[in-house]
Amino acid sequence: MARLLVEGGRRLQGEVEIDGAKNSALPIMAAAGLAEGESVLERIPPTTDVTTMAQILRELGMSVSFSPGGTCVIDGSRLRHHRAPYDLVRRMRASFYVAGLLLARLGRAEVPLPGGCALGSRPVDFHMRGFEQLGARIRIEHGYMIAGAPRGLHGRPVLVERASVGTTVNLMLAAALAEGTTVLENAAREPEVADLAAFLNRMGARVNGAGGPTVTIEGVRTLHPARHAVIADRVEAGTFLVAAAITRGEVTLRNVTPEHLQAALRKLEEAGARVEPAGPDALRLAMDDRPSPLEVETAPYPGFPTDLHQPMVALLSLARGISTIRETIFDRFRYVDELRRMGAHIRVDGQRALVEGVERLTGAPVEAPDLRGGAALVLAGLAAEGRTEVQSVEHVDRGYDRFEEKLNQLGARIRRVDPDRPARDHTLIPAMGC
Numbered sequence: 001m002a003r004l005l006v007e008g009g010r011r012l013q014g015e016v017e018i019d020g021a022k023n024s025a026l027p028i029m030a031a032a033g034l035a036e037g038e039s040v041l042e043r044i045p046p047t048t049d050v051t052t053m054a055q056i057l058r059e060l061g062m063s064v065s066f067s068p069g070g071t072c073v074i075d076g077s078r079l080r081h082h083r084a085p086y087d088l089v090r091r092m093r094a095s096f097y098v099a100g101l102l103l104a105r106l107g108r109a110e111v112p113l114p115g116g117c118a119l120g121s122r123p124v125d126f127h128m129r130g131f132e133q134l135g136a137r138i139r140i141e142h143g144y145m146i147a148g149a150p151r152g153l154h155g156r157p158v159l160v161e162r163a164s165v166g167t168t169v170n171l172m173l174a175a176a177l178a179e180g181t182t183v184l185e186n187a188a189r190e191p192e193v194a195d196l197a198a199f200l201n202r203m204g205a206r207v208n209g210a211g212g213p214t215v216t217i218e219g220v221r222t223l224h225p226a227r228h229a230v231i232a233d234r235v236e237a238g239t240f241l242v243a244a245a246i247t248r249g250e251v252t253l254r255n256v257t258p259e260h261l262q263a264a265l266r267k268l269e270e271a272g273a274r275v276e277p278a279g280p281d282a283l284r285l286a287m288d289d290r291p292s293p294l295e296v297e298t299a300p301y302p303g304f305p306t307d308l309h310q311p312m313v314a315l316l317s318l319a320r321g322i323s324t325i326r327e328t329i330f331d332r333f334r335y336v337d338e339l340r341r342m343g344a345h346i347r348v349d350g351q352r353a354l355v356e357g358v359e360r361l362t363g364a365p366v367e368a369p370d371l372r373g374g375a376a377l378v379l380a381g382l383a384a385e386g387r388t389e390v391q392s393v394e395h396v397d398r399g400y401d402r403f404e405e406k407l408n409q410l411g412a413r414i415r416r417v418d419p420d421r422p423a424r425d426h427t428l429i430p431a432m433g434c
């Protein structure tokens with residue numbers, strides 16, 4: 001198990017380049033399999049989740065290669081297996097996107113119920129009900145979803161329950177090659193959904209309205225390979241903004257889309273940060289003092305993202321006063337016990353946390369419970385007195401490439417201790433689920 005040793009108390013300063021979005025890259029990699037021929041995907045972040053998706057697509061018969069600089073070439077010509085291996089799918093939630101791909105291309109899919117971060121119960125019932133509405137027959141057997149559409153999928157109106165991101169993505173993949181028109185009502189409006197639609201349209205699909213609540217997909221007979229650069233990772237960007245704020249530093253982010261960060265920026269400004277544009281795709285954040293307390297409620301986009309809940313609470317644990325955070329998407333409080341070990345005063349009551357800001361945190365050995373919870377503990381360690389040792393950092397590697405290197409470039413002092421793998425090479429590291 002790898003761990004990060006964080007020496008706290010250093011102000012972050014300088015510039016950092018934000019990667020392409022993991023949550024765009026994963027569905028777009030699956031979408032590339034809808035066409036025969038080589039699609040070229042740029043700005044694919046070399047996180048371990050991306051490695052996992054590449055391994056799954058290869059197991060299905062596809063070819064996937066990476067070159068330095070984040071370019072990934074995917075060829076769906078030899079997609080022929082319809083069964084995805086449990087050992088890979090259990091590692092991350094987004095593996096389930098191959099279900100939409102397989103149903104669209106092969107008319108059958110056998111995919112295990114997926115894993116992902118342990119954020120409470122995370123069923124895929126909305127996905128499966130959506131596939132059924134498009135004409136698939138589904139049963140669960142030995143932990144697998146067995147789905148078949150021998151007469152093909154047929155487009156029709158589908159109400160997406162709870163505006164689920166994963167369901168919207170999977171139904172867009174399935175509907176792209178279906179006969180007729182699918183209309184997704186109450187679709188997720190996340191920028192990653194719009195990015196997937198942009199790639200599908202480059203492949204010759206007819207998708208309209210993505211990014212809004214109604215997405216229309218007119219099925220086409222075939223798709224062709226395409227070239228696409230994924231959007232910037234708004235969660236990585238938000239994490240670095242909090243890193244700057246929690247160390248009372250001044251950091252410029254490059255390659256970001258400020259529009260995708262509006263809800264988080266509003267809260268950071270309310271907490272006392274100064275945020276300004278630093279070019280067309282760059283943002284600067286400076287913070288001089290302890291944060292003011294906030295009331296935060298997570299919500300689907302364009303609301304405050306659940307993926308930034310934990311980093312935000314790390315910041316608020318040092319606020320001058322009492323903050324509340326209400327989590328409305330997942331059950332995401334396992335990191336709280338670890339923050340308490342560092343001296344944070346947090347009480348959790350159902351889906352609400354009450355955070356009584358303290359003047360200082362102190363470094364401690366802590367365990368990353370999941371991806372963003374692990375990142376939040378590293379951020380708390382940056383501001384704490386002394387050394388914080390964050391264990392199980394494999395969770396963090398699922399969503400951040402070179403996290404500690406980028407923080408160190410800004411002046412942090414973090415060392416990775418990895419008894420198994422002294423050198424990081426994303427093509428060699430087997431990914432780990434939560």
Ligand SMILES: CC(=O)N[C@H]1[C@@H](OP(=O)(O)OP(=O)(O)OC[C@H]2O[C@@H](n3ccc(=O)[nH]c3=O)[C@H](O)[C@@H]2O)O[C@H](CO)[C@@H](O)[C@@H]1O
Nearest residue numbers: 023094122123124125126127162164165166167306307329
């Ligand atoms: C790989 C990826 O992109 N993950 C993101 C995606 O997760 P994910 O796609 O899993 O999140 P969803 O939007 O689907 O989940 C929303 C809510 O619906 C529930 N639900 C969802 C599907 C289903 O079949 N049944 C069901 O009950 C979930 O448990 C959750 O309570 O969106 C989340 C919400 O923005 C983000 O936090 C995750 O980082």
Ligand SMILES: C=C(OP(=O)(O)O)C(=O)O
Nearest residue numbers: 092093094116117307372
């Ligand atoms: C929760 C996340 O990922 P997943 O949905 O794959 O667990 C995340 O990216 O924060």
